[in-house]
Amino acid sequence: MNIILLSGGSGVRLWPLSNEQRPKQFIPLIKDHSGQPKSMLQHVWSQLKHRNLHNSTVIATSVGQQALIHDQIGREVDLVLEPEKRDTFPAILLSVAYLYSHRGVSRDEAVAVMSVDSRVEDSFYNALINLPEALESTGANVALMGVKPTFPSRKYGYIVPEPDTENLPIMTIERFYEKPNAQDAALYIERGALWNCGVFCFKVGFLLDLLASMGLPQTYEELLLVYSQLEIRSFDYAVVERERRIAALMYTGSWKDMGTWCTVAEELNDPIVGKGFLGKDNNQVQIVNELDIPIIAVGLSDIVIAASKEGILVSHRGSDAQLKEAVQLMKESLLPKSDSIETHSRLVDRSVFADGTIVTTQRIHLKAGMERIFEPLMDGRRQIVSWTVMHGSSRVVKNKEGIVVSSGWNVTLENRDEAVIQALGPVDLLEITTITNL
Structure with a gap:
């Protein structure tokens, strides 16, 4: 099985530590077994190497992140470089074209796509390598990996199984819903839905046929020439939500999407990173401070305080979904308001x-x-x-x-x-x- 590791995002939901110049997957927020800080990329890559899966893995990333990846995991890694950021759908299409035309992967071989920003146990990879079997045994075009939801979150896709396959090792899927509202999410959970772990498995030929149906070339070099014409869209919306032949495996181990301050705060062993002090009457307060001035928190509950030269964030732990929009609105409000400004x-x-x-x-x-x-x-x-x-x-x-x-x-x-x-x-x-x- 081949693996495409997606590492192209900028991680706005971890602002102000994460930005275009230093995306979230390169920040050393995770500690390994020896207590040494590691980035999300380094952590996932070490897990892949432990299973000897790294040799069959390519990393899809933007040109601007090439040097960061080489610095963190070495130059031997095989990179698929996007000439510009256009979301996960174009990135996966380009990566499949690269596997087909550069690495000689045949149409019948399975490819698993996974994100770099998930915190999982080693048992996750036992499920990952079983995804091609899910394709074969069900005749599905796409196989997903899901976990049991803990609450009706709006951040994830929902995998709703067919009623007669619920809780089976391999499930056939009635429908996939990407990031529904909380009310609909609660209904899907009642029907036995799983959260999508951001893992997709399909055969190379499935994506090559999709390229052909769109009138696009199937070779890497030719696709690069028209890359700017590809639709800016996520793979979830462009493919999975429209596909009717889907299978899924349930992963029962620990899984966290490390793309939000809420989940990152849960992983940090120390409530204070950098200069800071927690006064009296604080409950579930996390300080991450990269500045050379102290931060003091007094009488707060369920708060994340993050500070860097990019800015300062004070946020309720449950407000992660609002941060991306808030950062965008902030940037727009700080732009010059008049063309007369030189x-x-x-x-x-x-x-x-x-x-x-x-x-x-x-x-x-x-x-x-x-x-x-x-x-x-x-x-x-x-x-x-x-x-x-x-x-x-x-x-x-x-x-x-x-x-x-x-x-x-x-x-x-x-x-x-x-x-x-x-x-x-x-x-x-x-x-x-x-x-x-x-």
Whole structure:
């Protein structure tokens, strides 16, 4: 059996620790048997290696996460790189095309898809390797793995079995419902529904036929060329919810979706990570603090407090479903409200050292046609400014010499210099200013 490990998300539900630059699966929040911190990716990869399943596994991820994956689990891993993020349906299609055209996997071979952000016992993999049998014995096109629900959550898909197969080792499925409302979820649980563990199994030919029916190529290189045309949609909605021939296995061990603060807080052995203090009358309070200033919590119940340079979150443990929307609304509210605004900047860090040195880091956005001028200090102190172009194209004039620069370019300026950077299109800069006493 072949495995596709999905590791392309950014994990907004774990904001502010998780973001586009540091997705949740790379944050060392899990401790191994020796007490050493591990990321979700490292934990799952070690479990796959323990079962010798890693050699038949490819990781579907975005181009921007390639270096992070290599740093955490090594360069021998086989990666399927998405040229852009388009959700799990396109990522799985691209991965199957890669298995078929690059690794020589035949149409009749089974492929299991699993997410990197689940916390499971080793017995989970006993069920995983039995999924191809579920396809064969039932004639299903898709086999799923489910667990018994504990409450009518809106975060998961629901696998509703046929009445005469409920609680059998292999069940045939009446219907799959992706993320219903709480009222409908309660009804499905009464009918013996399972939570979907985010595991899908199918034969390679099933997905290749789907590509053909959509008028899309079946080879990896050709599919890459039209990847931007694929529908942005999850595999659950695009395939599983529409499929009528589904089977399922029940997994009876421990399973947690590590994509929310509620489940992450349950896994942390210490209620305080980083600088923090719990005062009197606290109940079920978790502090995760990456800042160099302390957080104090007093008289709170069922609260998660998370802090990083990205921001500070104070949330009720049961409010995970609202965080993604809240983060999006926050970002929209902080954008410039008028086209007349030429630039905007965000302070990333400001440090003052014992010898009086001040280092300030700002992220700056310039609209097309706008400019930022280097202004030397006139008070006798030494100033060094570093401009790094993070994204976009611009023209820099330094001491009357001009050059067109783009992403990755860097220049260092001192008091004696004259310089200006002019945006040829939207440009994002990182500006680091160091001021010292002469």
